[in-house]
Amino acid sequence: xxxxxxxxxxxxxxxxxxxxxxAGARKQxxxxxxxxxxxxxxxxxxxxxxxxxxxxxxxxxxxxxxATGPIVLVQPIMVAELAFTLVLSGPxxxxxxxxxDWVAAVGMAAAVGLLLFALAPGGGDARxxxxxxxxxxxxxxxxxxxxxxxxxxxxxxxxxxxxLGAAAGLWFGFTAxxxxxxxxxxxxxxxxxxxxxxxxxxxxxxxxxGFFLLQTALRAGRLVxxxxxxxxxxxxxxxxxxxxxxxxxxxGGPWIAVELIAAAALAGCTVLLxxxxxxxxxxxxxxxx
Numbered sequence: 001x002x003x004x005x006x007x008x009x010x011x012x013x014x015x016x017x018x019x020x021x022x023a024g025a026r027k028q029x030x031x032x033x034x035x036x037x038x039x040x041x042x043x044x045x046x047x048x049x050x051x052x053x054x055x056x057x058x059x060x061x062x063x064x065x066x067a068t069g070p071i072v073l074v075q076p077i078m079v080a081e082l083a084f085t086l087v088l089s090g091p092x093x094x095x096x097x098x099x100x101d102w103v104a105a106v107g108m109a110a111a112v113g114l115l116l117f118a119l120a121p122g123g124g125d126a127r128x129x130x131x132x133x134x135x136x137x138x139x140x141x142x143x144x145x146x147x148x149x150x151x152x153x154x155x156x157x158x159x160x161x162x163x164l165g166a167a168a169g170l171w172f173g174f175t176a177x178x179x180x181x182x183x184x185x186x187x188x189x190x191x192x193x194x195x196x197x198x199x200x201x202x203x204x205x206x207x208x209x210g211f212f213l214l215q216t217a218l219r220a221g222r223l224v225x226x227x228x229x230x231x232x233x234x235x236x237x238x239x240x241x242x243x244x245x246x247x248x249x250x251x252g253g254p255w256i257a258v259e260l261i262a263a264a265a266l267a268g269c270t271v272l273l274x275x276x277x278x279x280x281x282x283x284x285x286x287x288x289x
Contacts, residue, residue, distance in 0.1 A: 003069030007077035010061035015084030017055025018214075018230075019092050024048025025219050042215070062176065067183040070248045072121035075176055075238030079112045079266070082231040100272055107269035115262035118255045124248030126184040134181075137245050141174045141237060149213070152220070164217035166229030171210045173237025178203045180246070228270050 024045040042048045065074045083105040086097055097105075145167050152163030181199035194200055217226040242248040250259075 003065050003073060004077060006061050006065035006068065007074045008080060010058045010065060011078045011081040012084050013054055013058030013061060014078070015081045015088055017051045017053075017058060018081075018085055019088045020047050020051025020054060021215070022051075022089075023092050024051060025215070063179050063183060066176065066180045067187060070121050070124050070242060071176060071180050071238045071246065072119065072124075072242035072248045072250065073116065075173060076112055076116055076119075076235040078234050079231050080109060082228060083109050085231075104269045104272040107272070108266060111262050111266040111269060115259060115266065118258040118262055119250040120255075121242065121248055121250050124242060124246040126181045126246050127188055128247070129181075129245055133245050137177075137241060138174075141170065141177075141241075145170045145174070145213075152217075161217055161220040161226040162229050164213065164220050164229075165226030166233045168210060168213040168217045168226075169230040169233030170237055171206070171213050172230075173234040173241075175203065175206045175210050176234070176238060177241045177245075178206055232266070232270055 021042075024042055024047045062074070062078070065077075086101060086105050089095065090097060148163050148167035148170065152160055152167060178199045182194055182197055182203060185197035185199070186194040189196070214230070217230060220226065243250065
């Protein structure tokens with residue numbers, strides 16, 4: 001129960017941070033690239049700075065959740081970030097969500113709950129993973145992120161932000177994987193073990209990289225265009241790493257049918273949200289009430 005609560009709080013903090021950062025980014029010139037000058041401009045925008053701090057608090061909460069439960073349980077809960085984002089973006093951007101948006105958001109939350117109930121994830125140990133499996137997993141994940149970034153940079157339509165959002169989501173899922181390795185070392189050997197773990201130093205690189213990808217996605221288009229991929233790609237990475245690398249387990253047998261139904265419902269709600277009229281205009285203020 002503690003793991004679920006911590007993960008839900010982390011999702012809320014991430015959503016609030018994303019909305020605040022997007023509000024700050026709107027004060028800067030829109031574009032697909034985030035150069036040093038643009039970053040300096042964002043750093044002088046109070047609402048953007050607050051958004052960064054709020055998102056960092058979400059990172060701490062997420063680490064606490066990973067220290068108390070398996071990654072297959074924690075990361076799917078982070079999908080709740082999307083529902084929180086939609087609700088919070090209304091008062092910030094002065095928009096009103098349509099019925100279809102509410103249906104998609106509520107449907108996503110219900111689908112995630114059903115998926116977790118059917119999976120009943122548990123077990124696993126990041127400490128016992130062989131170095132070769134870590135290497136292969138890292139290589140595959142980074143390659144997938146690179147493909148999405150290239151696709152996003154070559155696409156100038158609404159999908160531009162969606163591709164970059166998905167890339168950022170995969171990378172944040174990868175960062176959570178590294179975080180799981182760090183928390184495992186910390187739990188096993190204390191602070192000394194944490195500093196001996198290579199994942200700790202990998203996070204020093206992965207963290208800023210994810211931050212850069214996120215800012216690029218936020219500047220590429222509307223928040224609700226980038227957010228679905230940003231949120232939903234995260235648990236996919238967790239499921240892959242948790243089951244294939246960390247040795248975590250989920251329920252099989254008849255439960256597979258329920259898991260597939262929940263996954264299909266989650267995908268359907270994502271498609272419904274992706275077709276929202278809110279995605280057709282870069283400026284929320286121009287949207288009709």
